[in-house]
Amino acid sequence: MTALSSSAALNADLHCHSTVSDGTLAPEALAARAKAGGVQLWALTDHDEIAGQERARQAALAQGMDYLTGTEISVTFAGRVVHIVGLGFDHTDRQLTDGLRQTRGGREARAKEMSASLAQAGIHGAYEGALKYVGNPELISRTHFARFLVEAGHCSDVPEVFRRYLTEGKPGFVPHKWAALRDAVRWITEAGGVAVIAHPGRYPFTAMEEYALITEFIHHGGRGIEVVTGSHTAADATRYTDTALEFDLLASRGSDFHSPEESHTDLGSLPPLAGSLTPVWSALSERIHRA
Numbered sequence: 001m002t003a004l005s006s007s008a009a010l011n012a013d014l015h016c017h018s019t020v021s022d023g024t025l026a027p028e029a030l031a032a033r034a035k036a037g038g039v040q041l042w043a044l045t046d047h048d049e050i051a052g053q054e055r056a057r058q059a060a061l062a063q064g065m066d067y068l069t070g071t072e073i074s075v076t077f078a079g080r081v082v083h084i085v086g087l088g089f090d091h092t093d094r095q096l097t098d099g100l101r102q103t104r105g106g107r108e109a110r111a112k113e114m115s116a117s118l119a120q121a122g123i124h125g126a127y128e129g130a131l132k133y134v135g136n137p138e139l140i141s142r143t144h145f146a147r148f149l150v151e152a153g154h155c156s157d158v159p160e161v162f163r164r165y166l167t168e169g170k171p172g173f174v175p176h177k178w179a180a181l182r183d184a185v186r187w188i189t190e191a192g193g194v195a196v197i198a199h200p201g202r203y204p205f206t207a208m209e210e211y212a213l214i215t216e217f218i219h220h221g222g223r224g225i226e227v228v229t230g231s232h233t234a235a236d237a238t239r240y241t242d243t244a245l246e247f248d249l250l251a252s253r254g255s256d257f258h259s260p261e262e263s264h265t266d267l268g269s270l271p272p273l274a275g276s277l278t279p280v281w282s283a284l285s286e287r288i289h290r291a
């Protein structure tokens, strides 16, 4: 391993979404965009799905970027949704592929319930409307509903749809039970990967609840936390730098890029991790597919 490939200064972008989940670009187009953004080590992390991994890996290598396999698993913890990113796993692992399929399983029924609930609020045809934006029939997400509601003129942008319709307590929100934290971490870890708490600054947890999340995550074998992400402010990055050091967690960096129209943080454009951190990629050097 060269010094740069384990360094905090490497331009690694280890969190983004393609048309295989709720992004608007195909894996190949994302790879080209990552390359244009200066990314040296890339991972595609579609929600609850790894069907894009082979395409992403080949596109990354063709662009001259190193590649880590990735996914972002939806988890229910303390009654809230938490996202766990997995990196560097064997994407043919049976337990992982079965677990992800099970996690995706409830999405279609949930989408129909969301549509019925939006209809009561006067918004009709949302299920069919959202489906027009779906690239993977097993992965209909709130983001696809949001795009339809903007198209139909109910809101002016995607964040407004989430604020008015798609978050807890709002008319189109349907509670859903996702994977257990223990299972998500185990699927990733037993497939040879590292589990990472995604965008910790985004959860509405109290300090006690966050402490419980981190300690249980570590207890189940989780080893990483996102410090620099498109979902964090500079203050969040400082705060989770301290958290990573305090809990001896590997630090990750990723834009969480979804779409040129909707995402504020482009692939490869984030500030680097602090030099005091141990980057997650330094623990995954054996798992990196080299260009």
Ligand code: AMP
Binding pocket: 022, 047, 074, 140, 141, 142, 143, 158, 159, 162, 163, 258
């Ligand atoms: P789902 O997995 O179907 O519950 O959808 C979750 C996705 O919705 C996330 O991965 C984000 O892409 C998107 N999302 C969640 N909250 C917001 C928000 N407040 N504004 C915009 N997009 C959001």
Ligand code: MN
Binding pocket: 017, 022, 047, 143, 258
């Ligand atoms: Mn998303």
Ligand code: MN
Binding pocket: 072, 083, 198, 199
């Ligand atoms: Mn997420």
Ligand code: MN
Binding pocket: 015, 016, 017, 072, 256
């Ligand atoms: Mn994400």
